[in-house]
Amino acid sequence: MNATPAKRTPLYDRHVAHGGRLVPFAGWELPVQYSGLIDEHMAVRKRAGLFDVSHMGEARVGGPQACDFLQHLTCNNVARLKTGRAHYNGLMTPSGCFHDDLLIYRLDGQQFLLVLNAANVDKDLAWMRDHLSGFDVELTDESERWALLALQGPRALAILEPLTRDPVAGLPYYGFARTPVAGVETLVSRTGYTGEDGFELYVPSEGAGRVWDALIEGGGEHGLKPAGLGARDTLRLEAKMALYGNDIDDTTTALEADLGWIVKFKKGDFIGREALARQKAEGLTRRLVGFEMEGRAIARHGYEARIDGRIVGRVTSGTLAPYLDKRIGLAYLPLEHCDVGTSFEVQVRGTGQPARVCETPFYKRDRP
Amino acid sequence: MVPTDRRYSKQHEWVLVSDDVATIGITHFAQDQLGDIVFVELPEVHAELSRDEVMGTIESVKAVSEIFAPISGTVLEVNTELEATPETVNSDPNGAGWYCKMSIADPEDIERLMDAAAYEQLTKEG
Numbered sequence: 001m002n003a004t005p006a007k008r009t010p011l012y013d014r015h016v017a018h019g020g021r022l023v024p025f026a027g028w029e030l031p032v033q034y035s036g037l038i039d040e041h042m043a044v045r046k047r048a049g050l051f052d053v054s055h056m057g058e059a060r061v062g063g064p065q066a067c068d069f070l071q072h073l074t075c076n077n078v079a080r081l082k083t084g085r086a087h088y089n090g091l092m093t094p095s096g097c098f099h100d101d102l103l104i105y106r107l108d109g110q111q112f113l114l115v116l117n118a119a120n121v122d123k124d125l126a127w128m129r130d131h132l133s134g135f136d137v138e139l140t141d142e143s144e145r146w147a148l149l150a151l152q153g154p155r156a157l158a159i160l161e162p163l164t165r166d167p168v169a170g171l172p173y174y175g176f177a178r179t180p181v182a183g184v185e186t187l188v189s190r191t192g193y194t195g196e197d198g199f200e201l202y203v204p205s206e207g208a209g210r211v212w213d214a215l216i217e218g219g220g221e222h223g224l225k226p227a228g229l230g231a232r233d234t235l236r237l238e239a240k241m242a243l244y245g246n247d248i249d250d251t252t253t254a255l256e257a258d259l260g261w262i263v264k265f266k267k268g269d270f271i272g273r274e275a276l277a278r279q280k281a282e283g284l285t286r287r288l289v290g291f292e293m294e295g296r297a298i299a300r301h302g303y304e305a306r307i308d309g310r311i312v313g314r315v316t317s318g319t320l321a322p323y324l325d326k327r328i329g330l331a332y333l334p335l336e337h338c339d340v341g342t343s344f345e346v347q348v349r350g351t352g353q354p355a356r357v358c359e360t361p362f363y364k365r366d367r368p
Numbered sequence: 369m370v371p372t373d374r375r376y377s378k379q380h381e382w383v384l385v386s387d388d389v390a391t392i393g394i395t396h397f398a399q400d401q402l403g404d405i406v407f408v409e410l411p412e413v414h415a416e417l418s419r420d421e422v423m424g425t426i427e428s429v430k431a432v433s434e435i436f437a438p439i440s441g442t443v444l445e446v447n448t449e450l451e452a453t454p455e456t457v458n459s460d461p462n463g464a465g466w467y468c469k470m471s472i473a474d475p476e477d478i479e480r481l482m483d484a485a486a487y488e489q490l491t492k493e494g
Contacts, residue, residue, distance in 0.1 A: 038404045320406045
């Protein structure tokens with residue numbers, strides 16, 4: 001551990017006032033829960049929850065060759081990204097693994113906003129700086145400048161709409177717009193990490209408190225609750241969204257992680273392309289799959305997956321899924337054991353507990 | 369807040385002695401730290417345990433915690449209700465959420481535990 005004091009987001013005082021339990025996370029002091037993890041999880045599925053995710057890093061990439069630069073470093077096709085749209089992407093290592101996973105927003109033809117995992121910000125910026133030479137691009141760390149609020153759940157639109165100057169109902173999934181929210185200039189993005197409809201609000205740090213207060217006040221009648229990192233993790237896992245450091249890292253390729261949909265071989269060369277193309281041609285040896293536990297035991301990160309007593313893989317994430325009321329998880333398994341319905345055992349405190357590969361996502365919301 | 373009729377371990381268990389039987393549970397502070405409890409693993413009845421030995425686990429949505437025997441002795445009874453309703457540990461940790469009952473192999477084990485004031489101090493130190 002280092003001695004650097006944990007950073008506080010601009011909303012720290014609100015978390016304390018709401019009774020949030022603050023824990024250290026990626027160098028930050030953040031609320032893991034307020035009223036209770038299950039209560040907050042259900043609020044997001046049925047009504048709405050408000051998360052402070054200001055720990056996420058932001059970097060701006062701008063200049064005549066900004067698009068080329070990002071094309072070179074990532075696996076998804078940045079050239080296809082229209083102004084006003086965002087996409088999910090991977091910052092790739094030469095072996096086709098994840099340096100980080102990220103969102104890229106196209107602000108205009110030559111300006112992009114990258115949203116990075118808090119624990120990876122320094123590493124990502126160093127990696128990108130190392131690759132700047134030859135590109136007419138400016139790279140700026142904007143992490144300090146932005147607070148990030150995630151308003152998620154079926155009532156999110158109804159809560160946000162009265163507070164924005166311009167209408168946001170027409171924003172498509174992964175679309176964004178700039179408009180004041182409660183009088184604070186905000187980038188309103190129809191994205192999230194919960195599997196629900198909702199918005200992520202990029203707010204200048206000094207305006208974060210005003211936006212938070214307006215949402216909490218206006219959201220009361222809709223059943224909005226502040227929600228912590230605990231619920232964020234169970235919600236994302238029900239929706240089978242990968243967590244860096246658990247399900248993906250610099251030893252797992254994008255194809256193994258079942259994220260082939262963000263690997264665009266046809267876009268041209270990029271770091272990691274050769275390794276990914278080779279893996280695709282030769283075939284995968286393992287893949288990230290979802291599973292359900294058949295008994296009452298809960299699988300956790302790092303637990304062994306076994307077949308006939310032999311270790312065949314590891315659990316990368318596992319939890320009780322509050323909305324589904326099932327015990328779910330993700331694990332890398334050898335390709336021959338990845339079919340839905342395949343039985344295996346998860347080693348829980350010395351005992352093999354039955355599990356079964358299942359369809360994912362575990363939870364998918366009904367879209368109107 | 370911390371009941372004075374019982375004693376406490378550093379691992380956040382309470383021990384209530386009555387007629388040579390120790391009833392054991394986890395404290396209000398511990399259940400609050402764990403959050404929503406969703407799984408309780410109980411020891412076997414008749415199991416002979418040494419002080420500080422792992423006797424079971426308690427699991428919240430977020431994490432698994434081990435439960436340590438606060439004293440040496442034999443497990444006399446376990447609260448099987450918790451298998452179906454583990455959330456009782458959250459709602460009534462000092463009462464219906466009790467964990468197990470043990471015989472007391474060495475009365476000095478009880479003396480070694482903290483009283484309510486000392487335990488309250490421990491939780492405040494965090």
